[in-house]
Amino acid sequence: MEAISWPAARALAAGAACPAKPGTVPLRDALGRRLAGPLSALVAVPGTDVSAMDGYAVAGPGPWRVVARVLAGGAAHDRPLRAGEAVEIATGAPVPAGADSVLPYERADATGGRVRGPAEEGRHIRRRGEDVPEGVVVLPEGAVVTPVALGLAAALGHDELPVRHRPRVAVLVTGDEVVDHGLPGPGRVRDAIGPFLPGLVEWAGGRVTSVDRLPDGAGPLRAALTEGRREAAGAWHHAPEIVVVCGASSKGPADHLRAVLDGLAADVLVDGVAVRPGHPQLLARLRDGRLVVGLPGNPFAALAASLTLLAPILRELTGTPAAVETSALHGVVHPHPRDTRLVPVLGSERGAIPVGHDRPGSLWGAALAEALAVVPPGWSGERVELIELPPGV
Ligand SMILES: Nc1nc2c(c(=O)[nH]1)N[C@H]1C(S)=C(S)[C@@H](COP(=O)(O)OP(=O)(O)OC[C@H]3O[C@@H](n4cnc5c(N)ncnc54)[C@H](O)[C@@H]3O)O[C@H]1N2
Numbered sequence: 024m025e026a027i028s029w030p031a032a033r034a035l036a037a038g039a040a041c042p043a044k045p046g047t048v049p050l051r052d053a054l055g056r057r058l059a060g061p062l063s064a065l066v067a068v069p070g071t072d073v074s075a076m077d078g079y080a081v082a083g084p085g086p087w088r089v090v091a092r093v094l095a096g097g098a099a100h101d102r103p104l105r106a107g108e109a110v111e112i113a114t115g116a117p118v119p120a121g122a123d124s125v126l127p128y129e130r131a132d133a134t135g136g137r138v139r140g141p142a143e144e145g146r147h148i149r150r151r152g153e154d155v156p157e158g159v160v161v162l163p164e165g166a167v168v169t170p171v172a173l174g175l176a177a178a179l180g181h182d183e184l185p186v187r188h189r190p191r192v193a194v195l196v197t198g199d200e201v202v203d204h205g206l207p208g209p210g211r212v213r214d215a216i217g218p219f220l221p222g223l224v225e226w227a228g229g230r231v232t233s234v235d236r237l238p239d240g241a242g243p244l245r246a247a248l249t250e251g252r253r254e255a256a257g258a259w260h261h262a263p264e265i266v267v268v269c270g271a272s273s274k275g276p277a278d279h280l281r282a283v284l285d286g287l288a289a290d291v292l293v294d295g296v297a298v299r300p301g302h303p304q305l306l307a308r309l310r311d312g313r314l315v316v317g318l319p320g321n322p323f324a325a326l327a328a329s330l331t332l333l334a335p336i337l338r339e340l341t342g343t344p345a346a347v348e349t350s351a352l353h354g355v356v357h358p359h360p361r362d363t364r365l366v367p368v369l370g371s372e373r374g375a376i377p378v379g380h381d382r383p384g385s386l387w388g389a390a391l392a393e394a395l396a397v398v399p400p401g402w403s404g405e406r407v408e409l410i411e412l413p414p415g416v
């Protein structure tokens with residue numbers, strides 16, 4: 024299979040995703056997910072006319088005779104107030120029918136069961152539905168459930184929220200030379216991909232459920248991919264829907280991913296992308312429907328491939344639109360005659376400026392950058408697309 028263009032690879036990845044049905048989860052589990060339907064008010068807020076101040080609810084012109092006390096959460100006053108009557112009332116407590124206003128303690132002169140003061144018609148009463156009318160839509164479908172949205176949903180009577188599915192991603196890090204802690208000795212290299220994938224996946228709307236190390240070899244890779252399949256047959260809703268394989272996508276003696284996928288009769292959708300870095304990246308669909316994304320071992324190439332194939336899949340599955348931004352691009356840029364280049368850049372008043380340090384084996388430039396500039400083949404100075412890099416939380 025020929026390497027395909029970078030824009031075609033992105034579009035193909037998005038098209039390969041089949042969004043799952045949304046589900047309903049308890050409020051606490053909805054944080055960070057996207058609403059699968061509009062959020063509406065199940066109740067009016069406030070639910071009834073309530074006092075906005077601690078003081079006296081009064082009826083008619085003063086002075087008023089204090090006939091009762093009403094506290095928030097306590098019993099409402101049992102009959103309408105008559106002109107000349109007052110009830111002592113707490114903020115948030117229901118205002119009795121017949122009351123015209125609330126006189127705050129600070130403005131009230133209360134002695135011997137009587138109250139005087141400058142009452143103003145309608146003052147300090149929060150009317151039913153004044154903050155949020157019942158039934159009104161407060162957040163649209165697709166909105167992210169932020170901590171504040173959770174508070175709002177609770178105030179509007181929700182115990183559960185309909186949210187879009189969060190795709191599960193399993194990560195397999197291959198390479199006998201790869202170590203996952205400490206200083207790498209001679210011939211060893213620290214895994215730089217496993218640590219960035221969970222945050223990147225989370226940012227794009229998914230969840231990494233496991234990061235496993237695999238020795239080089241077709242056997243372990245095949246076993247890991249088919250073990251997932253057995254799990255999937257029994258408990259599909261817990262099994263990963265996407266498997267990311269790091270560092271087995273090229274053509275060397277230890278790069279077995281393609282052969283293993285062939286052996287499993289997988290449908291290879293992308294086999295090489297005309298992009299630098301990140302040329303040897305791969306997308307396939309296993310026979311049980313799971314998608315396999317093969318990332319190159321060089322860490323910056325793996326990041327580029329994650330943003331090319333993995334992020335569009337996750338965005339499509341979660342209905343999350345990618346922000347599309349373009350910019351002028353200045354500084355030293357070397358377009359490639361046939362391949363797209365992804366160049367780490369920082370914004371400036373003049374436009375995006377490359378930060379350098381962009382060798383495929385190093386995340387240095389990408390860690391300094393705000394975005395990757397998409398430099399098309401043969402670029403001649405026109406504005407370029409910027410692809411966002413996952414921010415810190
Ligand atoms: N004959 C060819 N050789 C290579 C080609 C090619 O087209 N033909 N492409 C080159 C490019 S470009 C890349 S990128 C790499 C991709 O290779 P693999 O995906 O098979 O990865 P490895 O060979 O295992 O590793 C490449 C490089 O990255 C280091 N590595 C691997 N995993 C990790 C990790 N988790 N964290 C940090 N570094 C990692 C590994 O030690 C190697 O140095 O292939 C080129 N060769």
Ligand code: MOO
Pocket residue numbers: 298299300301302303319321324383384
């Ligand atoms: O995908 Mo490779 O970068 O071009 O090292």
